[in-house]
Structure formats: C-alpha cells, structure tokens
Amino acid sequence: METGDGSCAKKTRLLSPPGYGVKQEVPPEEEVQEEARGGSALMAVDAAAAAAARSEVVVRIDIDKDMLHCPLCTFPLKPPIFQCEVGHLVCGGCHGQLPTNQCHSCDGGGSAYARRPAMDALFAKAMVPCPHQAYGCRASVAYYQAVAHWSACPHAPCLCAEPGCAFVGSPPALLAHLAAPPHSWPVDEVRYGESLHLRVPEHEARRLLLAAAEEDGGGGGPRVFVITVGDRAARVVPVTLACVRAPGPAAAGPQYTCKMWATWGKAAATGKVETLLLEMEVPSAASAGGDAEEAAKFLPVPRMPPRKMLRGESREMLLSVRIDRASG
Numbered sequence: 001m002e003t004g005d006g007s008c009a010k011k012t013r014l015l016s017p018p019g020y021g022v023k024q025e026v027p028p029e030e031e032v033q034e035e036a037r038g039g040s041a042l043m044a045v046d047a048a049a050a051a052a053a054r055s056e057v058v059v060r061i062d063i064d065k066d067m068l069h070c071p072l073c074t075f076p077l078k079p080p081i082f083q084c085e086v087g088h089l090v091c092g093g094c095h096g097q098l099p100t101n102q103c104h105s106c107d108g109g110g111s112a113y114a115r116r117p118a119m120d121a122l123f124a125k126a127m128v129p130c131p132h133q134a135y136g137c138r139a140s141v142a143y144y145q146a147v148a149h150w151s152a153c154p155h156a157p158c159l160c161a162e163p164g165c166a167f168v169g170s171p172p173a174l175l176a177h178l179a180a181p182p183h184s185w186p187v188d189e190v191r192y193g194e195s196l197h198l199r200v201p202e203h204e205a206r207r208l209l210l211a212a213a214e215e216d217g218g219g220g221g222p223r224v225f226v227i228t229v230g231d232r233a234a235r236v237v238p239v240t241l242a243c244v245r246a247p248g249p250a251a252a253g254p255q256y257t258c259k260m261w262a263t264w265g266k267a268a269a270t271g272k273v274e275t276l277l278l279e280m281e282v283p284s285a286a287s288a289g290g291d292a293e294e295a296a297k298f299l300p301v302p303r304m305p306p307r308k309m310l311r312g313e314s315r316e317m318l319l320s321v322r323i324d325r326a327s328g
Helices: 028-036 038-051 117-124 143-154 171-181 250-252
Strands: 014-015 023-026 081-084 088-093 113-115 127-129 140-142 185-187 195-200 208-209 225-230 238-242 255-266 273-281 299-302 315-328
Touching: 081 117, 127 143, 140 143, 171 208, 171 225, 171 238, 195 208, 208 315, 225 255, 225 315, 238 255, 238 315, 255 299, 273 299
Parallel strands: 185 208
Antiparallel strands: 014 023, 081 088, 081 113, 127 140, 195 315, 208 225, 225 238, 238 299, 255 273, 255 315
C-alpha cells in the first residue's frame, strides 16, 4: 500500500466500457472494513465487473443476406458451423456430407475446414423480428430459426369472409372482429379431446370454436376453428370444420383431427338414435368461412326423409364436435 502522501487511504474504481458512463467507488472507510473481512468487498467489486462485462449490447450490422446462408445448401447457416483457413463457411449438415474435409470454395484443392465455436455463438445471436409484428407477434428469433417460427406463428394474418369486409388480422384478432357487431358470429369454447354438443339453427351459416392458448401449450393466443353449414335448401346439407390460419407455411403448425356427428330421434324400426359420423384431418382456412360444398370432406346431413336430420319446423341441427391435437 502506498504511503507517500502520509495517508493510508486509497480508492478502488470500476470503469464500464466506453459510452456506458458507470463508475463504482469504494470509500476509504469501507476499504478498512473490507480488509478486515478478508477482501470480501473486493470480491463483490469483481463480481460487479463480471456482470458488467456480460451486459447485453444490441448491435445493428448491415450485411449481404447471402453471407448468412450456406453456399452449398443455400439455407441459413445453422450451428455447428465450419470455416476454412481462408474464411469460407459451411453448415454442419453439408460438412457431414462432403467426401473430404477440404474447402469446396478454395481454388487448387482448398484448405481444411475446422469448427468455429465463435461463429456458432455469433449466428445464434443474429436475431430478426417476426414478419407478422403488425399482427401482434412480438417474437424475435435467431435468423436460422426464422422460417420455422414463421411456419408456426399463430399471428399470421387471415381474412374476414363476410362479403364486402376488408378486415385482415391474426386469428385471435379475426375472432374478436367476427364476434362483435355487425357480424356477431356465435362463439363456443372447445377443449381438445372433449365432445362439444351444439344446436345449430337454420339461419346460422357459420360458428366459431375457440380453443384456449393453454390447450396448445400456452403460446401465441387461442386457436380458432370455424364450422360452416352449406345450403340448407339442398337434399343434403354439407357441414365442414377448418382451422383458421394463413395458408402456406403458416399452416404447417399444430395439426388436428376431428369427429363430427349429427343425431336425430330414435329410429322406428330399431329404437336406436340415428347418428351420422365424419372423421377427418382438420384442414386450414385463410378466412373464417368458405364454401362447405367445395370442401374436400364434409358431413352430409340429410334434409329430406327418410333420414331427415334437421329437427322440427326450425330445422335445427343437433351437431357434436370433438377436436384432437394430432401433432405439433
């Protein structure tokens, strides 16, 4: 300890990286106590320094998009990443399929590839926002995971099926839009693996089913399904069910199966309740609606005798639905 000025006091300083303007000081009286405690205060300062060194810094880097993609498979570079001595990169999947460990991009045979943990860490932290931010998604994911997130993002926008309505929004937003005036579609809650029994009146062409976010693991908001009833003037009334979500990659999220059945009174000959059953994989729909007649699979509910399944003068349909989560 220096004593040239006749004082035993000294100050310990911790300086943050330039631009952060953070400084911590240990007063002289605390220094005496820290020496008595065996330097525990200095250990605390060292811990604070380590924490400061781990502080998150958000940096924007403008680079060519091709630099983020493997030159062999052209997909985003995903750890483990390999790099030759010259600097050429290749993803782990492509590296494992190369006949030798020599760089494919170098002239004259190429230099050897080696693992680059620093590149793994860099590409794992190259974050991009979800393209569906305008529709409510607040996620940011690693660039190489962006397509997978986009494929399953529950906020991918859908359209309103009501004629003349230009509303576009995520399925939860579309649900709120359709349930409110002027559309006022009826909404029922559904739980996977449990039967939901409905009475569908003649004037009702569509009904929304809402599965809470917890049913799909708690992420991304509720899942929306729509029941569509076709032309009730036909001899057979088609009834369909679809999951409301954007087409294309967004439809690659969780998959569902369903059972739908319509019931009527007891048959005179057997005394058994008549039931018409449909089992199918649940398709996706970009809008909450669509033509039931054009669906690949539908429940054909007879309107005319001898198996008339529209009940009473109001032609009310007794419909039951069970939705099961198949994957995802």
